[in-house]
Amino acid sequence: MLELILSGAAAISLPEIDSGTFRAIRLLGSTTAIELFVDPAGEILQCDVLYPAASEREVQRTCDPVIGRIVEEPARNVGSDPVHGEILLMRVERGERPSFQFKSDFEISVKRLPDDAERSRVSLVVLMDENGAIADCMGEEGADTPLTEIACSQAGLLQFPVRQGSDGKPVSHVRHLLADFVAEEADRQAD
Numbered sequence: 001m002l003e004l005i006l007s008g009a010a011a012i013s014l015p016e017i018d019s020g021t022f023r024a025i026r027l028l029g030s031t032t033a034i035e036l037f038v039d040p041a042g043e044i045l046q047c048d049v050l051y052p053a054a055s056e057r058e059v060q061r062t063c064d065p066v067i068g069r070i071v072e073e074p075a076r077n078v079g080s081d082p083v084h085g086e087i088l089l090m091r092v093e094r095g096e097r098p099s100f101q102f103k104s105d106f107e108i109s110v111k112r113l114p115d116d117a118e119r120s121r122v123s124l125v126v127l128m129d130e131n132g133a134i135a136d137c138m139g140e141e142g143a144d145t146p147l148t149e150i151a152c153s154q155a156g157l158l159q160f161p162v163r164q165g166s167d168g169k170p171v172s173h174v175r176h177l178l179a180d181f182v183a184e185e186a187d188r189q190a191d
Helices: 019-024 056-063 146-155 184-190
Strands: 031-038 044-051 082-092 106-110 119-128 134-139 173-183
Touching (some): 031 056
Antiparallel strands (some): 119 134
């Protein structure tokens, strides 16, 4: 059963990395985006380069310095227990503009958005169960809005990839999800 966590309640949280770990990520061009998978003890188990497209050698050069490092704070579930977690990071060369934007995980068509906007993005923090279903959902940094509630409700209907711990068994984990709301009128214009 999906639970929407309202502000003021105990919150799920993503892993937090320290500045030394962040600086250890080697840039591939002016912008590099990666995903780290962290165990409950805070050890970085896996690193994937999301941007730019990279050879196996470039991925190793970027990720090897962070694999095995301990993060500042592991992900936590509603009970504040440490759990596995994913974190998305973007490192941009000083003075450069990011040349990459994280894609949404899902899109929701609505008749109308507040302020007659065409699009709106909502950031969620979710606890996934061992089967790839969402167990808990909240707005990033406690954002509690009608769009957050709708995004959590819709995300609860979806199935996501199962993550495995270092022992190869499926694990629950905290991750970030991006939901894009698209006004129906804007949706028709895009076709």
